[in-house]
Every structure is written in structure tokens, then in C-alpha cells.
Amino acid sequence: MVNSDGQLFTIEGVAAALIMLATVYIVVNSTSVYTHGDTHVNDMQLEVTGNDALRMMNIPENGSVNKSPLTEIVETDDGAAFYTSFNHILNNRTGTKPDTLQFLANVSYVRRDGTVNSTTLLDMSRPLYGGEHAVHISQWIIVDKKFPEADPGKHAALVEVLLWRD
Amino acid sequence: MARLTDDTAQWIVLMGFIVSFSLFFLAIILNQSTVVGQTTAEAVSEFPKEDIRGVRDVIIQSMFVDNEATFHNQSNVQNEIRSLSMSRQNAVVNFSDTTDPHGPQHYYYIHYNNGVTAYNETWTFP
Numbered sequence: 117m118v119n120s121d122g123q124l125f126t127i128e129g130v131a132a133a134l135i136m137l138a139t140v141y142i143v144v145n146s147t148s149v150y151t152h153g154d155t156h157v158n159d160m161q162l163e164v165t166g167n168d169a170l171r172m173m174n175i176p177e178n179g180s181v182n183k184s185p186l187t188e189i190v191e192t193d194d195g196a197a198f199y200t201s202f203n204h205i206l207n208n209r210t211g212t213k214p215d216t217l218q219f220l221a222n223v224s225y226v227r228r229d230g231t232v233n234s235t236t237l238l239d240m241s242r243p244l245y246g247g248e249h250a251v252h253i254s255q256w257i258i259v260d261k262k263f264p265e266a267d268p269g270k271h272a273a274l275v276e277v278l279l280w281r282d
Numbered sequence: 283m284a285r286l287t288d289d290t291a292q293w294i295v296l297m298g299f300i301v302s303f304s305l306f307f308l309a310i311i312l313n314q315s316t317v318v319g320q321t322t323a324e325a326v327s328e329f330p331k332e333d334i335r336g337v338r339d340v341i342i343q344s345m346f347v348d349n350e351a352t353f354h355n356q357s358n359v360q361n362e363i364r365s366l367s368m369s370r371q372n373a374v375v376n377f378s379d380t381t382d383p384h385g386p387q388h389y390y391y392i393h394y395n396n397g398v399t400a401y402n403e404t405w406t407f408p
Contacts, residue, residue, distance in 0.1 A: 146313075156323035167332045224370050226362040232369040253332065254371070256340035258347065258359055269353030272340060272362035274370050 250280040
């Protein structure tokens with residue numbers, strides 16, 4: 117390599133090799149994103165909708181000191197009323213056809229011995245087959261009720277709802 | 283490249299570099315944009331906004347529950363709030379009630395911590 121042309125070619129070759137190596141390095145090191153960018157946006161919206169609906173049910177009638185509808189439903193174990201009311205708030209739309217959100221509801225409370233137990237308030241509106249992408253929402257209530265294996269009097273309870281789009 | 287003695291040719295090569303670099307950066311931006319929606323939605327889903335609001339509401343409600351001797355309603359309800367949030371919401375919840383000795387104020391200290399998000403509040407009544 118005594119003439120300068122040859123040196124230039126060599127330098128060019130080295131530069132090209134470095135660029136190619138850098139490219140391979142970047143490609144091999146990059147991770148692929150297998151999920152879509154909007155994967156959890158649906159969940160987030162479903163959670164917000166469900167929380168709003170359940171919160172609406174936990175507000176007493178305007179200007180009254182009565183118990184909220186949700187509290188009354190839990191005190192009387194009225195799963196049918198829960199279905200009617202929650203379904204109405206959740207699935208009614210301004211269009212002609214209602215939405216198709218499915219849900220099931222549990223009530224969690226503390227037993228006399230301090231352990232936590234969950235009872236079914238409303239069984240699933242459609243059988244679960246395992247592929248549902250459900251979100252979990254909850255609402256606190258204070259009920260005057262004797263739960264199984266608990267003392268009478270007022271108790272804190274947590275209404276938990278699983279919600280999924282069918 | 284070794285024989286680029288001509289000025290115009292050098293400009294063409296330079297422009298080629300500039301264009302390829304800008305394409306490269308655009309590709310990086312496009313690549314990053316796919317994860318933005320996901321991470322945002324995940325962050326929103328993981329932030330326990332409704333849990334905190336719910337437990338705060340029920341704690342304040344529980345402060346006004348009677349505590350007469352037959353049922354001990356208030357202390358029962360308050361203990362149940364603590365154990366229910368621990369077992370069903372994975373959150374440590376604690377609260378206490380202090381009365382101002384020099385005035386009518388009640389101070390309610392509310393603490394919530396689920397390992398990721400912590401929330402502390404002093405609620406004053408009246």
C-alpha cells in the first residue's frame with residue numbers, strides 16, 4: 117500500500133465495515149414490541165366506566181338520608197335488583213342497541229374470627245370460558261346486617277365486581 | 283468514494299448522508315411511538331385512584347358511626363376496613379382521630395399504602 121489511492125480504499129472499506137457492524141449490533145440488540153400500543157387502553161376505559169356505574173349506585177337518593185341503593189341491595193341480598201340496576205347504568209346507550217358488558221359481583225366481609233370471606237352477590241351473567249379480559253372494580257359500604265359467621269350490627273363490606281366486554 | 287474530486291459529487295454524497303440520517307431518526311421516533319399508549323394506559327390502570335377515594339370515603343363515614351356498648355359499631359367497622367383493605371386491595375390502611383384540646387376541631391389522619399402508591403391526608407372536621 118504505497119500509493120495513496122489504495123490507502124483511501126482501505127479506509128473506506130474499514131468505515132463501511134464499521135457501519136455494517138454497528139447496524140447488525142443495533143438490529144440484534146433491539147427488542148420487538150409484540151403488543152399493540154393501545155393494549156391496555158380498553159381496560160382503562162372499562163375500569164372507569166365500571167367504577168362510575170358502581171359509584172352511582174352507592175349514592176343515596178338526592179337530598180335524603182336514606183341508605184344508598186347498593187347498601188340496600190347488599191343488606192337484602194338482592195342479586196336480581198343489583199343486576200337490573202347495574203346493567204341499566206352500565207349497558208344502556210343512546211343508540212337502539214344496548215352495550216354487551218358482562219359482570220359478576222361478590223361481597224367481602226370480615227367474619228367473627230377476623231378472617232375475610234366473600235359471598236356471591238350476583239353470579240356471572242354468562243358462563244366464564246377463560247378467555248375474558250376482565251377488570252376489577254370495588255366499592256366500600258357500611259351495612260347493618262348479620263353476615264354468615266359474623267356478629268349483628270354495622271359492618272364494613274366491600275362490593276367487588278368483575279367486568280368484561282363480551 | 284475514493285475518487286470524489288468533483289465538487290458536485292461531494293455535495294450529492296453529503297446530501298445522501300443527511301437524508302439517511304434523518305430517515306434513521308424518524309424510524310426511531312416511529313419505533314418509540316408504539317409503546318407510548320401502552321405505558322400510559324398501564325400507568326393509569328395501576329394508579330389506585332378509585333381505591334384511595336373509596337377507602338377515604340368509607341373512613342370518613344365510619345367516623346360518624348355510633349359506638350354504643352351493645353355492638354361497638356364504630357370500632358368494628360374501622361377494624362374491618364383495615365383488614366378488608368389488607369386482604370382484598372393489597373393496601374395497608376391506617377387512620378386515627380384526634381381532637382384539638384383548644385378548639386372544636388377533629389383531625390382525622392388517613393394513611394394508604396399499597397407498596398407503589400402512598401397517600402396521606404389530614405381531614406379536618408368541622
